[in-house]
Amino acid sequence: MNKLRIIFYVLRYFGFKWIFFRIIYALKLHLGYFKKNLPSSSWDEHSFKEHLTDINLADPKAYYEYRKKDAPNFFFSPEDRKNFFPFFKEFDKDTISPAIISDKLKKGVFRYFSRHEFQIGFPPDWFINPLTGEHAPNKRHWSEIKDFEFGDIKIIWEPSRFDFVYALVRTYWRTHNEEYAEIFWQLIEDWREKNLPNQGPNWKCGQEISFRVMAWIFGLYGFLNSPQTTSERLNILLQMIAVSGIRIQANLEYAVSQRNNHGISEATGLWSIGIIFPEFCHAAKWADLGRKVLEQAGKELIYDDGSFVQHSVNYHRLMLHDYLWAIRLGDLNGKPLSSQLKEKIKKSNNFLYQIQDDITGKLPNYGQNDGALILPLNNCDYQDFRSVIQSVHYLSNQSRCYNTGAWDEDLIWLFGTEALKSAVKIPSRDDLKAETGGYYTLRSKTGFAFIRCATFHDRPGQADMLHLDLWMKGHNIAADAGTYSYNSPEPWNNPFAHSAYHNTVTVDGCDQMDRAGKFLWFPWLKSRVTCHSDSSKGYFTYWEGRYNAYHHLKQPVSHRRGLLRIGDTAWLVLDRMTSDEMHKYRLHWLLPDMPFEWDKDACKLSLKTPAGAYQIQMGTFSEHGKCTLICGDKNSPRGWKSSYYSYREPALSADMTVCSENELFWTLFCDELYHIEFETDIIKIQGNKYNCNILLNANNTEQFPLIASVFTENSLQDNVEVG
Numbered sequence: 001m002n003k004l005r006i007i008f009y010v011l012r013y014f015g016f017k018w019i020f021f022r023i024i025y026a027l028k029l030h031l032g033y034f035k036k037n038l039p040s041s042s043w044d045e046h047s048f049k050e051h052l053t054d055i056n057l058a059d060p061k062a063y064y065e066y067r068k069k070d071a072p073n074f075f076f077s078p079e080d081r082k083n084f085f086p087f088f089k090e091f092d093k094d095t096i097s098p099a100i101i102s103d104k105l106k107k108g109v110f111r112y113f114s115r116h117e118f119q120i121g122f123p124p125d126w127f128i129n130p131l132t133g134e135h136a137p138n139k140r141h142w143s144e145i146k147d148f149e150f151g152d153i154k155i156i157w158e159p160s161r162f163d164f165v166y167a168l169v170r171t172y173w174r175t176h177n178e179e180y181a182e183i184f185w186q187l188i189e190d191w192r193e194k195n196l197p198n199q200g201p202n203w204k205c206g207q208e209i210s211f212r213v214m215a216w217i218f219g220l221y222g223f224l225n226s227p228q229t230t231s232e233r234l235n236i237l238l239q240m241i242a243v244s245g246i247r248i249q250a251n252l253e254y255a256v257s258q259r260n261n262h263g264i265s266e267a268t269g270l271w272s273i274g275i276i277f278p279e280f281c282h283a284a285k286w287a288d289l290g291r292k293v294l295e296q297a298g299k300e301l302i303y304d305d306g307s308f309v310q311h312s313v314n315y316h317r318l319m320l321h322d323y324l325w326a327i328r329l330g331d332l333n334g335k336p337l338s339s340q341l342k343e344k345i346k347k348s349n350n351f352l353y354q355i356q357d358d359i360t361g362k363l364p365n366y367g368q369n370d371g372a373l374i375l376p377l378n379n380c381d382y383q384d385f386r387s388v389i390q391s392v393h394y395l396s397n398q399s400r401c402y403n404t405g406a407w408d409e410d411l412i413w414l415f416g417t418e419a420l421k422s423a424v425k426i427p428s429r430d431d432l433k434a435e436t437g438g439y440y441t442l443r444s445k446t447g448f449a450f451i452r453c454a455t456f457h458d459r460p461g462q463a464d465m466l467h468l469d470l471w472m473k474g475h476n477i478a479a480d481a482g483t484y485s486y487n488s489p490e491p492w493n494n495p496f497a498h499s500a501y502h503n504t505v506t507v508d509g510c511d512q513m514d515r516a517g518k519f520l521w522f523p524w525l526k527s528r529v530t531c532h533s534d535s536s537k538g539y540f541t542y543w544e545g546r547y548n549a550y551h552h553l554k555q556p557v558s559h560r561r562g563l564l565r566i567g568d569t570a571w572l573v574l575d576r577m578t579s580d581e582m583h584k585y586r587l588h589w590l591l592p593d594m595p596f597e598w599d600k601d602a603c604k605l606s607l608k609t610p611a612g613a614y615q616i617q618m619g620t621f622s623e624h625g626k627c628t629l630i631c632g633d634k635n636s637p638r639g640w641k642s643s644y645y646s647y648r649e650p651a652l653s654a655d656m657t658v659c660s661e662n663e664l665f666w667t668l669f670c671d672e673l674y675h676i677e678f679e680t681d682i683i684k685i686q687g688n689k690y691n692c693n694i695l696l697n698a699n700n701t702e703q704f705p706l707i708a709s710v711f712t713e714n715s716l717q718d719n720v721e722v723g
Contacts, residue, residue: 001514001522003226005410009522034143038250040199042092043243048235051242051280060231068224069235072276073332074217074351075414078225078505081173083417088174091409095379098167102180105164105187112158113371114382120159123172123685126202129155131646138200145201148487153201154370155646160191162200162215166376170224170409180516181226184219184232197243205254206248207262211374213244214325217276230656242280245273249286256293259301259458260310261318265374267293268322275333291337294326298341299609304352307437309458312367313352317388320349321375324392328414346396348541348695353389353401354432355441355450361386361407364450366496368461369483371645378409383643391415399425433488433537438527442543443535444568447472451563453545461513464502464526466561467549470571470669473611477669478503479590479651482642490647494518495637499549505575505665507557507588512549525549531705539690539712541565544705555581566690570670572683574706577663584657586715587618587665590641593631603627605654615670620680621664625656634711662700 010019027095028034048060057063076084081664101111118130129151136150165184172180195202202208216237223229247327248269256263261409267290273280274287291690301309301319308316323345330337356363361384371382376385391414395399399422400408429448432441438454450469470478480503481496495501496607499511506512508713513521527547532677535541543563550557562574577585595608618627630639632650639653656665668674674687683694693711697704 001047001516003099005514006422006516006520006522009090013522018257024255025254030141032143034251035141038198038247040139040141041197043236043239046197046239048239048242051239051282053279053281054282056555057279060235063238064231064234066357067220067278072278072569074221075179075328075332076412076416077219080416081176084173087409087412087417087420087627088170090577091379091406092174095406095437097174097379098170099174101164101167102171102183103425105168105183106179109368110159110164112155113645113647114373114376115371115647123187123194126160126191126194127156127200131155136201138194138196139151140199141205142198145204147204150201152485152646153204155207155209155698156201159209160195161211161374162187162191162219163211163374163376165215165219165222169219170377170413172222172226178226178228181223181228184223185228188216188219188233188237188240193242198247199302199440203247205262206251206269207265209248210243210265210272213241213269213371214272214374216241217272238277241273241277243398244280245270245280245282245286249282249289252289252293256297261315261322262323263293264297264301264319268326271326271455272329272577275329275335286334290326291330291335294323295338295341298344301612302344302348303436303457304347305434305436306347306349307434307439308348308351310367311437311454311456311458311461312361312369313355314369314372315364315367316348316352317385318372318374319484320345320352320388320392324388324395324414325375327395336584342396345392345594349389349392349396350427351432351434351437351439352385353393353427354429355439356385356389356429357448357471357474357476358429360384361402362476363482364469364471364476365482365641365643366450366452366467369645370486375410377413379406389394394419394422397425399423401425401427402663404612427621431541433529433532433534440529440532440545442541444565446568447477449543449563449565449571451545451561453527453529453547453672454529455526459519460513460521460524461519461550462497462502463499463515463521463525464497464504465512465527465549466504466559467502468544468561468563468573468720472569472614472669472671473609475592475609475611475614476694477591477607477609477614479592479641481590481640481651482635483645484637484640484642484648485646488588491637496642500586500588501590503589504561504587505559506588507550507553507559507577508584509605510550510553512547523552530702531562534682539567540692540710542705542707544707546702553583554650555579555583557583558702560702560706564694564707564710565691566670566685569672570668570674570685570687570690572685572694573665573667573669575665575667576700576706577660577665578700579661582659582661584659585663585665586655586657587620587625587667588653588655589616589667591616591654593652595652596652598629600627600629603653603654603656607652612671615673616654617674617676618654619660619666619676620656620660621660621666622660623658625665627654627656629654664696664706 271290272288529546546560558578564572675705679682
């Protein structure tokens with residue numbers, strides 16, 4: 001995409017005010033504004049006394065007594081340990097105890113993105129990218145360090161989030177072994193020594209600083225009664241938090257301008273410092289500023305249907321964790337956030353619940369996934385969303401939405417043991433119609449389909465319209481590839497954002513939008529759902545949607561996708577491609593790496609899942625397309641998926657390619673072998689469970705659905721309302 005077109009679209013979608021702000025911000029960076037106003041310094045230049053309203057508290061012993069007796073409320077107090085302890089053994093049953101993570105820290109093994117483990121020493125090298133061996137400079141001002149100058153800066157940042165603090169506190173409260181408190185303080189002291197104020201990569205991002213502050217606060221309360229928590233150590237930690245608050249506030253406006261999690265996280269950081277440390281000179285200002293941004297962001301960035309502006313389930317979880325922390329902290333200290341915001345969070349939590357797999361607690365791996373998990377307070381896998389959904393549900397309803405499990409540990413840390421006595425009221429999962437965000441589901445008794453059909457109101461992260469996830473009996477049969485990395489050598493530089501790796505149809509090898517930058521796609525797509533019948537009725541449900549992705553081609557192409565649920569286990573996907581000229585159409589499906597049988601001639605794949613055999617068959621109506629199946633291609637990202645950041649695993653990539661003007665692809669997912677026959681406008685499907693004839697609409701216009709009616713042995717359903 002040429003620069004003039006990029007400028008046009010930036011003006012169109014972001015507006016002059018936003019562009020003007022970003023130009024001024026870029027000038028500030030170039031002219032050294034931040035280097036002058038937030039200069040590199042030593043810790044000695046930031047005396048603890050200058051941050052306090054009462055200078056008497058500058059005395060370490062006086063402050064230590066204040067913090068133990070008169071400090072504001074946190075989620076728990078040191079005295080709660082005796083109440084929490086009986087539950088830990090149950091939480092650790094059949095799961096991975098936090099002691100494993102904590103014990104590895106002593107050996108210099110740090111956990112990255114809830115998956116990787118790297119030996120970076122103890123105390124660690126805070127500036128190394130262990131994947132590449134690259135080092136970021138720790139003596140350069142943060143404003144002079146580029147995001148991807150030393151590989152993927154997220155990897156360098158990861159240890160400095162201090163998310164290991166949660167494991168240390170959880171282990172300490174289980175064992176009362178003072179060694180874990182000592183590890184915490186040694187890492188605090190070493191980080192302080194190696195990361196001087198405003199120097200190095202770990203001061204670059206206000207969101208990263210906010211996550212670090214949240215972990216430090218958790219550790220402060222978790223280890224407050226430990227003999228290792230001396231008054232001198234307490235003072236240096238509070239000084240570090242105060243300096244962090246100054247840094248967050250100084251660049252908050254930039255975070256807010258991004259219209260994503262950054263503004264919410266940084267507001268949560270300021271809100272937390274302002275409430276927990278009222279003795280700080282800027283506490284009231286930081287709390288007010290944090291409240292203002294939290295309220296405004298909740299109003300603007302959470303859509304009315306509960307979906308979130310970032311089009312990502314993991315960033316959605318991050319947002320909920322931020323608000324869960326902020327709302328609970330405000331309530332505990334008599335500073336509640338608004339009921340309107342709380343209602344938004346309740347609706348947003350229900351959105352995640354509605355797209356969740358009943359059996360595993362997982363969600364579609366949809367949208368950009370950078371591995372963020374800012375409140376790791378349980379033994380669940382990173383992909384299991386039950387902990388956050390349970391906690392926010394309790395916050396909103398004072399009841400639980402799941403039966404007792406490892407995900408409940410969050411409840412006692414955030415709400416106390418009384419939360420575990422609350423009633424379990426399991427909401428139903430129904431077909432989702434989140435029209436603003438563009439998310440839809442169809443459910444059956446054994447699984448569900450998740451479909452993406454959006455008109456973008458905010459910046460898209462991927463070119464993936466009409467992507468379809470399919471879940472059956474706890475297995476993600478048709479899956480999203482994830483993200484892998486935002487900055488790695490080609491071909492692994494955020495490849496899965498491209499259309500070709502999603503479960504949709506691509507045209508002439510093009511993306512649905514043009515990629516204008518690492519996180520920029522233009523023009524933003526417009527989509528429309530033309531049919532969505534009710535899954536609660538009958539054997540059949542039908543959904544259909546379309547979008548305008550390939551209308552910009554010299555010879556435009558229209559893509560419509562129809563999804564028919566047949567009973568509880570079979571799904572028929574129809575993709576109608578329409579144009580006046582010849583194009584290369586490619587239908588793609590990403591499937592789990594399981595034992596399989598592949599019939600290339602029939603384009604039929606039989607998966608041997610733990611829940612039984614499952615069949616996937618593809619075809620076209622005009623000619624036999626060319627089919628391929630690849631698993632873990634050595635030369636490209638095809639046949640791979642990434643469930644954790646910077647981690648990839650093989651997957652089955654099946655596709656069918658046809659050169660044609662007008663084409664109708666069909667894909668049948670089912671748990672038994674079906675016999676399929678085709679006539680001019682009829683699909684006949686015969687099996688042990690279902691025998692049906694699907695009459696296609698002879699009038700191939702957008703005013704008519706792809707399916708006219710469905711005949712079975714016992715019924716006739718007309719007008720595509722097949723529910």
